[in-house]
Amino acid sequence: xxxxxxxxxxxxxxxxxxxxxxxxxxxxxxxxxxxxxxxxxxxxxxxxxxxxxxxxxxxxxxxxxxxxxxxxxxxxxxxxxxxxxxxxxxxxxxxxxxxxxxxxxxxxxxxxxxxxxxxxxxxxxxxxxxxxxxxxxxxxxxxxxxxxxxxxxxxxxxxxxxxxxxxxxxxxxxxxxxxxxxxxxxxxxxxxxxxxxxxxxxxxxxxxxxxxxxxxxxxxxxxxxxxxxxxxxxxxxxxxxxxxxxxxxxxxxxxxxxxxxxxxxxxxxxxxxxxxxxxxxxxxxxxxxxxxxxxxxxxxxxxxxxxxxxxxxxxxxxxxxxxxxxxxxxxxxxxxxxxxxxxxxxxxxxxxxxxxxxxxxxxxxxxxxxxxxxxxxxxxxxxxxxxxxxxxxxxxxx
Amino acid sequence: xxxxxxxxxxxxxxxxxxxxxxxxxxxxxxxxxxxxxxxxxxxxxxxxxxxxxxxxxxxxxxxxxxxxxxxxxxxxxxxxxxxxxxxxxxxxxxxxxxxxxxxxxxxxxxxxxxxxxxxxxxxxxxxxxxxxxxxxxxxxxxxxxxxxxxxxxxxxxxxxxxxxxxxxxxxxxxxxxxxxxxxxxxxxxxxxxxxxxxxxxxxxxxxxxxxxxxxxxxxxxxxxxxxxxxxxxxxxxxxxxxxxxxxxxxxxxxxxxxxxxxxxxxxxxxxxxxxxxxxxxxxxxxxxxxxxxxxxxxxxxxxxxxxxxxxxxxxxxxxxxxxxxxxxxxxxxxxxxxxxxxxxxxxxxxxxxxxxxxxxxxxxxxxxxxxxxxxxxxxxxxxxxxxxxxxxxxxxxx
Numbered sequence: 052x053x054x055x056x057x058x059x060x061x062x063x064x065x066x067x068x069x070x071x072x073x074x075x076x077x078x079x080x081x082x083x084x085x086x087x088x089x090x091x092x093x094x095x096x097x098x099x100x101x102x103x104x105x106x107x108x109x110x111x112x113x114x115x116x117x118x119x120x121x122x123x124x125x126x127x128x129x130x131x132x133x134x135x136x137x138x139x140x141x142x143x144x145x146x147x148x149x150x151x152x153x154x155x156x157x158x159x160x161x162x163x164x165x166x167x168x169x170x171x172x173x174x175x176x177x178x179x180x181x182x183x184x185x186x187x188x189x190x191x192x193x194x195x196x197x198x199x200x201x202x203x204x205x206x207x208x209x210x211x212x213x214x215x216x217x218x219x220x221x222x223x224x225x226x227x228x229x230x231x232x233x234x235x236x237x238x239x240x241x242x243x244x245x246x247x248x249x250x251x252x253x254x255x256x257x258x259x260x261x262x263x264x265x266x267x268x269x270x271x272x273x274x275x276x277x278x279x280x281x282x283x284x285x286x287x288x289x290x291x292x293x294x295x296x297x298x299x300x301x302x303x304x305x306x307x308x309x310x311x312x313x314x315x316x317x318x319x320x321x322x323x324x325x326x327x328x329x330x331x332x333x334x335x336x337x338x339x340x341x342x343x344x345x346x347x348x349x350x351x352x353x354x355x356x357x358x359x360x361x362x363x364x365x366x367x368x369x370x371x372x373x374x375x376x377x378x379x380x381x382x383x384x385x386x387x388x389x390x391x392x393x394x395x396x397x398x399x400x401x402x403x404x405x406x407x408x409x410x411x412x413x414x415x416x417x418x419x420x421x422x423x424x425x426x427x428x429x430x431x432x433x434x435x436x437x438x439x440x441x442x443x444x445x446x447x448x449x
Numbered sequence: 450x451x452x453x454x455x456x457x458x459x460x461x462x463x464x465x466x467x468x469x470x471x472x473x474x475x476x477x478x479x480x481x482x483x484x485x486x487x488x489x490x491x492x493x494x495x496x497x498x499x500x501x502x503x504x505x506x507x508x509x510x511x512x513x514x515x516x517x518x519x520x521x522x523x524x525x526x527x528x529x530x531x532x533x534x535x536x537x538x539x540x541x542x543x544x545x546x547x548x549x550x551x552x553x554x555x556x557x558x559x560x561x562x563x564x565x566x567x568x569x570x571x572x573x574x575x576x577x578x579x580x581x582x583x584x585x586x587x588x589x590x591x592x593x594x595x596x597x598x599x600x601x602x603x604x605x606x607x608x609x610x611x612x613x614x615x616x617x618x619x620x621x622x623x624x625x626x627x628x629x630x631x632x633x634x635x636x637x638x639x640x641x642x643x644x645x646x647x648x649x650x651x652x653x654x655x656x657x658x659x660x661x662x663x664x665x666x667x668x669x670x671x672x673x674x675x676x677x678x679x680x681x682x683x684x685x686x687x688x689x690x691x692x693x694x695x696x697x698x699x700x701x702x703x704x705x706x707x708x709x710x711x712x713x714x715x716x717x718x719x720x721x722x723x724x725x726x727x728x729x730x731x732x733x734x735x736x737x738x739x740x741x742x743x744x745x746x747x748x749x750x751x752x753x754x755x756x757x758x759x760x761x762x763x764x765x766x767x768x769x770x771x772x773x774x775x776x777x778x779x780x781x782x783x784x785x786x787x788x789x790x791x792x793x794x795x796x797x798x799x800x801x802x803x804x805x806x807x808x809x810x811x812x813x814x815x816x817x818x819x820x821x822x823x824x825x826x827x828x829x830x831x832x833x834x835x836x837x838x839x840x841x842x843x844x845x846x847x
Binding site for chain 2 (some may be wrong): 076077080081092094095096097099101103124126127128129130131142144145146147148158159160183187188189195196200203204205206207208209210211212213214215216232233234235238239240241242243244245246247248249250251253254255256257258260261273296299300301302303304346347348352372374375376377397398400401402403404410411412413414415416417418419420440446447448449
């Protein structure tokens with residue numbers, strides 16, 4: 052048996068080498084960037100008018116001029132014009148190029164415009180005001196985004212701005228999600244009393260989908276020979292295999308033996324944690340990674356968010372912050388295991404407060420709808436005091 | 450001009466009546482449920498064995514019996530069997546139905562099994578232990594999920610478990626995302642010096658995509674007559690129109706006039722906020738909702754997350770918590786507007802600490818990649834002190 056820290060270090064020590072694919076930039080939202088994105092021009096690319104109004108030479112105003120003849124108009128989207136007479140002004144629109152020979156913009160709110168003449172009605176003007184200077188945000192050639200960046204809408208806007216209409220993202224490895232257990236039936240089936248419908252595989256598939264990771268669902272019966280044949284075939288097509296069930300001490304828990312038999316080397320089996328103690332992890336020489344999770348739904352869920360999701364994202368170079376939340380109520384746990392406590396986290400006055408709601412054990416997946424994540428309570432302690440902070444693994448955003 | 454509170458109350462007072470559609474449950478992840486989901490049987494549906502081991506009658510042990518003849522085996526997925534002799538035991542597997550005439554499960558770790566006989570090696574046994582009792586998590590007929598629930602993986606597992614292979618979700622209204630401005634060119638184009646590539650519409654489209662909301666992108670030039678024709682046509686096909694640009698005081702800011710001309714009633718124009726002051730909002734008698742946002746990218750972005758996203762989710766009945774974060778550094782702002790300060794929020798010791806990073810104004814969308822959301826600093830104050838908490842509008846999850 053390994054500790055949670057050891058299990059983490061083994062899993063995160065065997066990261067995937069994701070391949071790369073090119074997609075239209077609009078499809079890249081929520082994907083992980085696999086290339087550097089450079090500024091293809093200065094940002095902004097020209098001295099950009101930032102308010103509707105007039106552009107003047109600051110010097111003219113500083114010398115006492117308050118009224119300016121409007122010499123011309125510089126709309127957005129029109130090539131740069133030139134102010135011919137430094138005592139005049141140009142009417143300018145937000146987004147326009149600042150006309151040559153002007154250096155300061157006065158907004159309409161501070162003007163009185165009549166008969167082609169603008170009079171300034173404010174006495175506070177700063178040279179260069181209301182101009183978004185060329186290159187101020189990012190100079191030509193600078194790195195705007197790096198590999199490992201999660202592409203959210205702000206990043207998509209940058210891709211658009213630099214003309215990156217096709218972009219390289221990480222292509223997460225094809226994954227099989229395999230349930231085992233004779234008691235499991237199809238979602239569309241009417242189960243007999245002793246049967247239940249498969250749900251774990253769909254929870255994992257949904258969690259993967261939210262990461263832009265595609266998973267294909269399989270179901271194996273508790274038949275060792277058949278399992279060998281089926282898992283062999285699955286291992287031919289998938290680089291990642293996530294199993295749920297069949298890894299504990301039961302008479303029909305064939306998964307660990309079968310995995311070793313088809314060439315997956317065990318790196319650990321059983322972790323000093325609750326739920327999820329029977330968790331098995333291994334890799335093959337051919338580069339297949341296998342997470343064999345216990346079949347209790349809360350165990351499956353916890354292991355996915357604690358180990359598999361960070362494994363996937365770390366493999367893509369995504370930096371993610373370590374999260375902590377404050378235990379809102381005393382909690383006692385008898386056992387020398389790391390305990391992943393189900394908690395409902397609410398933000399109270401800027402603090403992540405974690406309210407314990409342990410539910411009815413690792414089979415009670417109905418309770419997961421009431422909580423937002425797991426608080427990781429360290430092994431070898433039994434009493435956890437309100438106000439202490441612990442690592443927090445969210446599966447809902449706050 | 451309205452305050453931020455007034456603008457919110459007007460926008461959220463004109464919610465959409467989303468229609469409903471039915472989809473396969475695996476596709477419903479990250480969608481909003483539009484029906485009640487009931488438990489179609491007890492959860493769990495039978496007294497479920499929760500550990501691999503043996504099932505006994507507690508009374509036999511309480512009377513002093515430590516060694517039990519194994520009368521049979523109850524695997525998972527097999528109809529319930531019966532213990533014939535109360536002095537014997539049944540070997541039972543996790544997930545199995547508890548055999549008739551047994552009431553307590555002892556796990557393998559507390560047993561010594563030899564020659565068809567199990568000897569108990571622990572002296573602490575509690576009646577009913579290691580049994581997940583029928584109906585404990587949810588009784589038959591109870592409401593597991595309600596309309597307005599965001600379907601995350603835990604909820605998808607519940608849909609699977611109750612056999613809800615087709616599920617009703619809210620169908621978010623078809624939305625047009627319309628950029629206006631002569632300076633804007635296609636992402637694939639090589640812009641002239643005075644031109645920039647369109648990016649706002651793609652940021653909005655990406656933000657919508659993350660909500661499972663589809664948006665179609667349009668671009669209008671600053672030509673009033675053409676804009677009337679084009680917006681009229683758009684209004685025939687879309688129930689929601691989000692515009693970016695053309696709402697300020699510029700000579701070519703035709704959007705407000707055009708909207709009124711095509712039958713959209715203005716509910717407000719200009720909000721006492723920075724960025725996003727020129728924000729225009731209106732509705733038509735035919736049920737079209739129009740958000741006309743300023744074209745500066747940070748304004749567009751802020752208005753989407755502060756007004757449009759909550760409008761969409763509130764319309765679907767999604768409850769969302771009000772978030773607050775702690776200002777990490779003193780910040781001063783001169784102006785009598787509500788200021789949406791760009792902040793990078795990090796969790797320090799369980800606290801959401803907001804580090805100001807205002808960037809180079811509302812045109813500087815490159816800065817958005819450095820921050821996680823906006824802190825809403827109230828109007829009519831200029832000095833904000835480290836340690837104070839303020840409303841926080843995230844656009845990245847922490």
